[in-house]
Each structure stands twice: as C-alpha cells, then as structure tokens.
Amino acid sequence: MGSDHDVLTVPEAVYDPGRLAAVHATGLLDTGPEDNFDRLASLAAMLLDAPMAFVTLVDDRRSFWKSAVGAIPERVAQARETRVEHSFCQHVIESSGAIFVQDAELDPRTSANPLVHALSVKAWAGFPVRSAAGDVLGSFCVVDTRPRRWSARDIEVLRTLSYSASGEIALLDAVEVAQREARRSTALARTLQESLLVPVLPHVPGLELASRYRPAGAGGELAGDFFDVFQGIGDSWHAVIGDVCGKGVEAARMTALARYTLRAAAMRGGPPSAMLTELNDALAHQAEGRGLYLTALVATVRETDDGFAATLALAGHPPALVRRACGSVEEAGRHGSLLGIFSHVTLHDVELLLAPGDVLVLHTDGLTDARRGDERFGEARLRGAIAAASRPSAGTVVAELDAAVAGFSDGPADDDLALLVLRVGTGGVPWDT
Amino acid sequence: MNIPDLTIVRSEQDGIHIVVLSGELDLRGVDELQAALALPGEAARVCLDLTELAFIDSTGLATVIRGQQELAAAGGAMAVACGSTGSVRRTLETTGLTRLLTVTEDRATALQALG
Numbered sequence: 001m002g003s004d005h006d007v008l009t010v011p012e013a014v015y016d017p018g019r020l021a022a023v024h025a026t027g028l029l030d031t032g033p034e035d036n037f038d039r040l041a042s043l044a045a046m047l048l049d050a051p052m053a054f055v056t057l058v059d060d061r062r063s064f065w066k067s068a069v070g071a072i073p074e075r076v077a078q079a080r081e082t083r084v085e086h087s088f089c090q091h092v093i094e095s096s097g098a099i100f101v102q103d104a105e106l107d108p109r110t111s112a113n114p115l116v117h118a119l120s121v122k123a124w125a126g127f128p129v130r131s132a133a134g135d136v137l138g139s140f141c142v143v144d145t146r147p148r149r150w151s152a153r154d155i156e157v158l159r160t161l162s163y164s165a166s167g168e169i170a171l172l173d174a175v176e177v178a179q180r181e182a183r184r185s186t187a188l189a190r191t192l193q194e195s196l197l198v199p200v201l202p203h204v205p206g207l208e209l210a211s212r213y214r215p216a217g218a219g220g221e222l223a224g225d226f227f228d229v230f231q232g233i234g235d236s237w238h239a240v241i242g243d244v245c246g247k248g249v250e251a252a253r254m255t256a257l258a259r260y261t262l263r264a265a266a267m268r269g270g271p272p273s274a275m276l277t278e279l280n281d282a283l284a285h286q287a288e289g290r291g292l293y294l295t296a297l298v299a300t301v302r303e304t305d306d307g308f309a310a311t312l313a314l315a316g317h318p319p320a321l322v323r324r325a326c327g328s329v330e331e332a333g334r335h336g337s338l339l340g341i342f343s344h345v346t347l348h349d350v351e352l353l354l355a356p357g358d359v360l361v362l363h364t365d366g367l368t369d370a371r372r373g374d375e376r377f378g379e380a381r382l383r384g385a386i387a388a389a390s391r392p393s394a395g396t397v398v399a400e401l402d403a404a405v406a407g408f409s410d411g412p413a414d415d416d417l418a419l420l421v422l423r424v425g426t427g428g429v430p431w432d433t
Numbered sequence: 434m435n436i437p438d439l440t441i442v443r444s445e446q447d448g449i450h451i452v453v454l455s456g457e458l459d460l461r462g463v464d465e466l467q468a469a470l471a472l473p474g475e476a477a478r479v480c481l482d483l484t485e486l487a488f489i490d491s492t493g494l495a496t497v498i499r500g501q502q503e504l505a506a507a508g509g510a511m512a513v514a515c516g517s518t519g520s521v522r523r524t525l526e527t528t529g530l531t532r533l534l535t536v537t538e539d540r541a542t543a544l545q546a547l548g
Contacts, residue, residue, distance in 0.1 A: 245491040293495060295528060316528035337529030341498055346529060369490060374437045374457075376488065376520070414459060415490065 010085050011094035013136075015060055019093070022135035023059050026169055028066050036168050036253065037067035040140070040161050043282060045070050047157045047264055050142035052119075055129060055165050056089050057138040063087035066138075076119060086115050088124050089139040096136055098127045098159070103147035120145040125154065127162035132170045140165045153233075153267045160267075164260035171253055201229050204237050206303045208423040210394035212402050216366070216413050224251040224294070225364045225418035228259050232266040235302055238275075241362040241420050242296035242317065250292060254340070257282060258294055272298035272313035273347035276339065280315070283340035293340040297333065297362055299422075307355040307424045313347050315339045318365055318379075321386055323397070325357030325426075329383045332360070356426040359392055366417035367401070372410045381408065394423040437487065438462070441469050449478045449547050451540070455485035458493035466493070470500035475507035478547045482540045483515040489524050501534055511535065512543035 013019070023029065037055045045053040052070035056063045062081040076082070084090055091099045091109055101124040104110040115121050126141030140162035201209040211227060224244030232238050240262055244251045261282045265275040275298050283294070295316035301308045312320060316338025319331040336347035354360060363382070370377040385404040389397045398421050405417065439462030442453045450473035458466065473479060481497065483489070489497075501511040512535040515522045525531050537543045 243491065245495045293498070295491075314527075318527055335526050335529055337533060341502075342533050346532065365491070369488075374487070 010090055013094050013096070014058065014084060014090055016135075019135045019137075020060055022131040022133065023057055023137050026057065026131070026137060026173065028057055028169070028172070029059060029064050031066070033067055036257075037165065038069055039257075039282065040165050040168070041067040041069040043261070043264065044140070044142050044158060044161050047161075047268070048125075048142050048154050050144050052143040052145075054141050054143070055138070056087070056141070057129070058084060058087060058089045058093060060084070063089045063138065070143075073119060082115060086113055088113070088115070088121070088126060088141065092126050092128050092139040092141075093136045096128060098125070098155070099139075100125045100150050100155070102149055105147075119143065122146050123148040123150070125150045125158055127159055128166075129162060129169065130166045132173060137169065157264045157267050160260050160263045164256060167256045167260075168253070171256070202231070204229070204231075204422075206308065206425050207237070207301070208394040208425060210398040210421045212398045212417070212419040214366075214402070214413065214417045216416050224255055225366060225416035226255045226259055227362070227418050227420045228262065229420070230263055230266070232300065233269045237301050238262070238266050238272075239299045239301065239360075239362060239420060239422060240296060241364060241418060242294055243364045243366075243416075243418075244292070244294040246292050254283065254292060254294060258296065262296075262298065266300075271311055271349045272300055273336070273349045276313055276315045276336070276347055277345060280337075280339040280342075280345050284343055293338050295338050299360065299362065301354070301422070304353075307353060307358065309351065310354055310360065311349050311351050313349050315345065315347055318363065318368065321361040321363075321383060322352065322354070323359040323361065323386050323389070323392065325355060325392070327387060327392075329387045354422075354424045356424050357392060358424050359386075359389075359394065359397055360422045361386055361397065361401075362420040362422075363401075364416065364418045366413065366415035367405055367419065369415055370405045370409045370413060370417070372408055377405055377408050392423065394421040397421045397423075439465065441465060443469060443472070446544065447548070449480055449544055451480045451482060451544075453482040453485065455487075457488040458486055458496075459488070459490040460492045463492050463496040466496050467500065470496075470511075471503070474509075475504070476509040477504065478509060479504060479511045480540060480543045480547055481511060481513045482543070483513060483521050484539060486515075486521050487519075489521050494524065494528060494530070498530070498534070510547055512537060512546040514538065514540045514543040 041053040055067040065080040101107045104116045104121050121143050123144040126139035128136040129138045129140050226242050228240040244254045261279045265278040297314050297317040299312040301310045312333050314333040314336045319333040322332050323329050334348040334350050337345040368377050385401050389400050398419050437456040439456045439458050444451045452469050504511050514537050517538045535546050
C-alpha cells in the first residue's frame with residue numbers, strides 16, 4: 001500500500017484480471033434495478049437510519065450502482081455509477097474487507113474525493129460483495145450526510161446484509177449454471193442448500209446444541225427448510241427454525257432472505273414476535289401473489305441463575321416441544337400467522353424457563369408428515385420418541401428422532417426434515433443426569 | 434404403498450360453487466385443485482369443503498390461500514369448512530389461517546357466511 005492516498009491512484013487490486021472476469025460474469029453490469037437487491041439496500045438504510053444505501057459492482061473504470069436507494073441527489077441519480085477513482089468501493093477492493101469512514105472530510109482516504117461534495121458523503125460504511133469464489137465484486141454500503149461513528153450494531157447489520165447480497169449474486173449465477181447444465185443441477189442444489197444451512201452450530205455457553213437436516217427424497221430440487229443459531233444483543237442467543245413453502249430458486253432465495261433478515265432484526269433487540277413481524281414486512285413484497293410463504297419459530301434464550309429464560313414465538317409453525325429433566329414432554333408456543341402472505345400478522349411471545357437438563361426440540365413438519373401408507377408419523381409419535389430418548393443429550397435426541405422417522409417411513413420423504421435441539425447443561429459431567 | 438389420492442367433487446347451490454375435497458391434498462393434487470378453484474370464474478363465491486380431507490401439506494395450503502386471494506381480488510369470496518378436529522383443522526390453526534381466512538366447522542355455516 002502506498003503512503004500517498006491521492007484519490008486518482010486506483011489500487012492495483014481493482015484491475016486484477018480474475019476479479020474483473022468475475023464482475024463481468026455476474027451479467028449484472030448495466031442492468032436495471034431489481035427488487036432483491038433494492039430490498040436489501042432499503043433494509044440497510046432503514047436499520048442503520050442512513051439516508052442512502054448502495055449495492056455496487058466495480059469494473060476497471062467505474063463503480064456501477066446495481067442498487068441505489070434513498071435520497072440520491074438528482075444530478076448523479078441518473079448515471080447510476082461513479083468513476084472508479086472517485087469511488088469509496090476501491091478501498092474495499094484494496095483491503096478485501098470492510099471500510100468505515102467516520103468523517104470523509106478528515107479521512108486521508110477520502111478527503112480529496114469530489115464525491116464528498118457531489119453526494120454530500122460525510123460518513124461511509126461498506127462491506128465487500130463477493131462472488132462464490134471469493135472475489136470482491138463491489139460493495140454493500142451505506143452513506144450518511146453527517147459525520148458519524150458506526151456502532152457495533154451498525155457494523156453487524158451491514159455485515160449480515162452484505163452476505164445476503166453476495167448470496168443473491170451466487171443464486172443468480174446458480175440459475176445460469178443450472179439452465180446451462182441441467183444434469184449438474186442436483187449437485188448444485190445440494191451445494192446451495194448446504195450454503196443456506198448452518199454448517200457448524202456455534203458454541204453457546206451453558207447449552208448443548210444438535211441438529212439434523214434431511215432433504216426430500218428426490219434431492220434434485222432446492223428445498224426450503226432452514227435453521228440458524230446466532231448471538232443477539234448482549235448475552236442473548238437466538239434459535240430459529242423455518243420452512244419455506246415451495247421448491248427451486250425462488251424458495252432458496254426466500255430462505256436466504258429469511259435467515260439474514262432475522263439476524264439483522266435480532267440486532268434491534270425486540271422480542272421474537274417483533275423479529276418475525278419484520279421478516280413478514282420484508283417478505284410481503286417478494287412473495288406477493290405467488291402463494292409463496294414461510295413458517296418459522298424464533299426462540300430467544302438468555303442464561304439466568306436457574307437455567308435459561310426463553311421467549312418463543314410461532315409464525316405458522318408447529319410448537320416447540322420441551323422435555324423436562326424429569327422426562328415429561330410438553331408443548332411450548334402459541335399459534336401465530338404464517339409469513340409472507342398477509343400484511344397483518346398476529347404473533348404471540350410465550351415465556352418459559354428451561355431448567356438444567358431440560359431439552360428444547362424445534363422441528364419442521366417434514367418430521368410429523370413422514371408417511372407409511374396412509375398413516376403419518378404425527379405428533380403423538382413425536383412426543384413419544386422424545387420422551388423415550390435413551391439419554392437426554394441433544395445429540396441423542398436428534399439421532400433417535402431421526403432414526404424413529406426413518407424407521408417409520410416406507411418410502412422416500414415427500415418433504416425436507418429439519419431438527420434443532422437445545423439442552424441446558426447440568427454443570428456436571430456432560431449428559432449425565 | 435397405499436397412498437390415498439385427492440378426490441374433488443364440484444356442485445352448485447344458490448349461486449355458490451361448492452368444491453368438496455377428500456383423500457389427501459399435497460403436491461400431487463395442487464394442479465387439479467387450482468383448476469377447480471379457477472373454474473367458477475373470477476368473481477365467484479366458493480365454498481371449499483375440507484371436512485372429508487384427511488391431510489393437507491404446505492403446497493396444498495398455498496393453493497388454498499392463492500385461490501382465496503385471487504377470488505377476493507376479483508370481488509369474489511371463499512369460505513372454508515374444515516371440521517372441529519382432525520389434521521386439517523390443526524394445520525389451519527397452526528398456520529393462523531383460521532383467523533386470516535373465513536373458516537367454519539361445517540359446510541352449512543360456510544354457505545351461510547357466503548350468502
């Protein structure tokens with residue numbers, strides 16, 4: 001890196017041939033605005049309370065605005081691009097990481113940049129938008145017209161949404177590839193599905209986590225079950241499970257949007273019902289008139305002196321099941337509306353205490369709908385299998401439930417199945433109660 | 434394997450179109466149901482009787498919702514009868530649809546709601 005931060009000196013990384021090829025391969029340069037990117041940019045502007053947000057793709061001469069939302073001054077709004085040497089994105093490409101500018105007039109990287117005046121850019125925050133192979137294609141960024149210090153929450157929200165923007169590009173790319181080479185689409189679907197699921201559950205202090213995902217029998221189509229576990233504000237953690245009704249790329253896109261919107265919404269600190277309401281707002285536009293919807297369950301847990309305090313809301317999703325340390329099994333959650341269809345949803349937060357040794361089981365209906373002839377696995381068998389688990393560890397409950405469903409079914413599964421199990425540690429030797 | 438199919442029976446009473454489903458409604462039956470719901474015309478009043486239906490999955494549910502929305506958008510209406518117990522009633526309750534759609538226990542009440 002040179003010490004001279006003249007804005008006319010464009011970093012070499014911008015001209016990397018591999019990167020430029022990846023930018024062109026997106027096929028997005030000089031294309032019009034699209035809902036999926038505008039939605040993410042709008043969400044960023046809203047959540048960060050920033051007047052402008054952009055999704056950009058940078059080639060060798062300009063930063064093209066795939067999405068530009070907010071109060072963009074009219075004289076630059078038409079062009080939908082800036083010269084690369086004036087772009088803030090060049091610094092994102094150079095660093096291959098996020099860039100935060102608190103006061104553009106004082107920051108040596110930007111003080112001489114004419115955009116600081118043309119667009120009234122006083123503060124800037126951007127994360128890279130990457131290709132599936134990891135090349136930096138451009139940036140996902142927000143602009144403020146006043147100097148500001150970007151908070152940890154701002155940064156986390158922006159990071160999360162930038163991943164979603166990268167995911168959108170990977171999906172578009174995947175559609176192309178799938179159309180070109182139909183025979184490879186099964187493998188592609190699996191790869192995409194894996195990228196949508198959580199590959200490794202995080203370590204949550206005081207909790208044991210286990211999960212299982214099994215795609216529907218055919219396996220060639222993108223399916224819509226998902227789950228996620230992530231840290232919220234402070235010492236709270238969120239466990240999410242959901243089911244998008246539908247198959248294919250549309251459903252996969254909805255799944256990605258759901259995961260990232262819930263992660264972003266969690267940073268607002270509201271209860272699960274508020275997170276799900278925010279997701280409904282984000283989905284309302286995308287799903288309109290297509291009959292696409294999703295069901296989801298969000299459980300927020302926080303460690304207390306007596307175990308974990310949980311707050312749980314259902315949006316069209318089957319209730320959670322709690323296996324108490326004594327072995328009894330009870331339902332948790334109150335029925336609420338499914339998401340993505342109706343502008344108004346009714347959701348309820350239910351609070352419960354999970355004591356040491358208690359097990360919380362979240363599942364999708366692929367489990368209860370598993371079929372043998374005209375019989376279904378159903379809720380009674382589900383409760384029975386949870387109660388009958390040979391050891392109350394999360395891993396055992398997941399493995400034995402999965403085996404019970406597989407043993408019951410007499411054919412390939414019609415639907416995906418997802419299971420997410422949390423167990424409150426007993427503080428002693430693991431899994432011994 | 435003995436997988437029950439979907440059976441659709443259509444009739445009309447006092448200008449209300451009655452669509453009765455029995456068996457199981459899943460991906461295999463959604464095209465047929467979609468056609469049956471579209472048949473009466475856009476602004477029709479449709480009574481969808483699910484009291485004899487043993488099972489509905491998410492794709493079936495999506496077809497019912499879409500049918501209802503298309504009818505409502507064109508000035509028509511749909512009421513759904515689904516019994517007071519059973520798998521279909523439970524699914525409509527779990528998804529919150531008993532409050533978002535016009536859902537009744539029996540066909541007579543559904544017809545009244547449309548009348």
